[in-house]
Amino acid sequence: xxxxxxxxxxxxxxxxxxxxxxxxxxxxxxxxxxxxxxLAARSEDALDELTHxxxxxxxxxxxxxxxxxxxxxVEQIAAVAEDTYGGFDTWVNNxxxxxxxxxxxxxxxxxxxLFEVNVWGLLYGSLVAAEHLKDRGGGAIINVGSVVSERAxxxxxxxxxxxxxxxxxxxxxxxxxxxxxxxxxxxLVKPAAIDTPYPxxxxxxxxSQVTLPPPVYAPETVARAICNAAxxxxxxxxxxxxxxxxxxxxxxxxxxxxxxxxxxxVGLQKRDRPPRPPAENAFDQPSxxxxxxxxxxxxxxxxxxxxxxxxxxxxxxxxxxxxxxAAAGYALYRAARDxxxxxxxxxxxxxxxxxERSRRRSVVKRR
Numbered sequence: 001x002x003x004x005x006x007x008x009x010x011x012x013x014x015x016x017x018x019x020x021x022x023x024x025x026x027x028x029x030x031x032x033x034x035x036x037x038x039l040a041a042r043s044e045d046a047l048d049e050l051t052h053x054x055x056x057x058x059x060x061x062x063x064x065x066x067x068x069x070x071x072x073x074v075e076q077i078a079a080v081a082e083d084t085y086g087g088f089d090t091w092v093n094n095x096x097x098x099x100x101x102x103x104x105x106x107x108x109x110x111x112x113x114l115f116e117v118n119v120w121g122l123l124y125g126s127l128v129a130a131e132h133l134k135d136r137g138g139g140a141i142i143n144v145g146s147v148v149s150e151r152a153x154x155x156x157x158x159x160x161x162x163x164x165x166x167x168x169x170x171x172x173x174x175x176x177x178x179x180x181x182x183x184x185x186x187x188l189v190k191p192a193a194i195d196t197p198y199p200x201x202x203x204x205x206x207x208s209q210v211t212l213p214p215p216v217y218a219p220e221t222v223a224r225a226i227c228n229a230a231x232x233x234x235x236x237x238x239x240x241x242x243x244x245x246x247x248x249x250x251x252x253x254x255x256x257x258x259x260x261x262x263x264x265x266v267g268l269q270k271r272d273r274p275p276r277p278p279a280e281n282a283f284d285q286p287s288x289x290x291x292x293x294x295x296x297x298x299x300x301x302x303x304x305x306x307x308x309x310x311x312x313x314x315x316x317x318x319x320x321x322x323x324x325x326a327a328a329g330y331a332l333y334r335a336a337r338d339x340x341x342x343x344x345x346x347x348x349x350x351x352x353x354x355x356e357r358s359r360r361r362s363v364v365k366r367r
Contacts, residue, residue: 009034017095021196068121101205
């Protein structure tokens with residue numbers, strides 16, 4: 001049975017991990033498009049601030065302080081949605097924890113805690129949402145995975161393993177709901193690197209400050225994909241052409257991609273600076289602030305042509321051609337930037353300025 005999903009302005013949407021990064025961008029975008037929100041995260045101060053922000057802009061939202069690794073907390077999210085709005089139409093599992101470090105240098109206890117949130121928290125949310133939506137007559141479950149659901153990322157082994165588990169669980173849940181004829185859409189969203197506070201919030205077991213490997217996309221690209229999946233049933237969607245290209249390279253030439261990772265991606269994820277103080281991460285405690293963007297110093301793509309085409313019903317050949325053009329364009333752009341930096345050493349701060357301007361545009365837009 002093909003689920004019949006409502007327009008976003010007629011929906012109630014649950015968003016976990018709603019106070020940071022992709023979750024925050026999704027909550028704001030869904031509210032702007034008329035959805036009522038049930039917001040969940042660990043920090044009550046940040047949730048209260050976001051709820052008031054949405055209300056001041058004419059939206060409707062309530063919040064639940066919740067740790068998704070606790071099934072009772074997850075069930076409380078659903079109960080608040082029931083009590084406040086009579087239920088929900090879309091449940092977005094976005095909450096996550098992050099670790100940088102070699103597997104042999106990362107405490108197993110931290111890996112286990114990461115799995116409690118990234119895997120078990122998503123599993124609890126999906127099962128609670130599926131039971132509710134079947135009784136309600138349909139809706140959407142949207143799980144935020146990653147390009148590393150498809151391909152391992154060096155220095156992020158624990159996170160990679162969790163997102164592989166997310167993919168396996170999500171694909172199985174989808175099949176079981178389809179087999180029983182339940183009118184519930186199950187979508188896996190697989191972003192490339194996104195300019196969120198991911199590196200700042202991660203627990204870091206490397207010897208330097210960490211960052212995201214390029215190309216990097218804006219969190220609004222993920223929010224648009226999630227809002228689209230809330231209205232239009234989709235199996236899965238890559239956010240950013242780079243995510244699709246990496247998955248294709250993994251499929252056709254995994255050994256080559258291993259070599260590329262080993263030679264380039266350790267350096268691409270490190271900065272020539274000492275690590276941030278451990279107390280600054282959001283692994284052991286919530287950050288307590290609303291923060292959509294991270295501190296990425298390079299170029300941030302505000303949109304993805306590939307994802308826009310993939311979510312608009314354009315045929316595969318057209319998407320493939322467009323993604324090749326986009327990849328070629330991006331390669332030329334990077335080559336031009338590298339050449340410019342090589343000719344003028346006085347402009348080594350260009351990428352940092354680009355990132356700061358991008359974040360300022362986001363702040364101005366929100367005001």
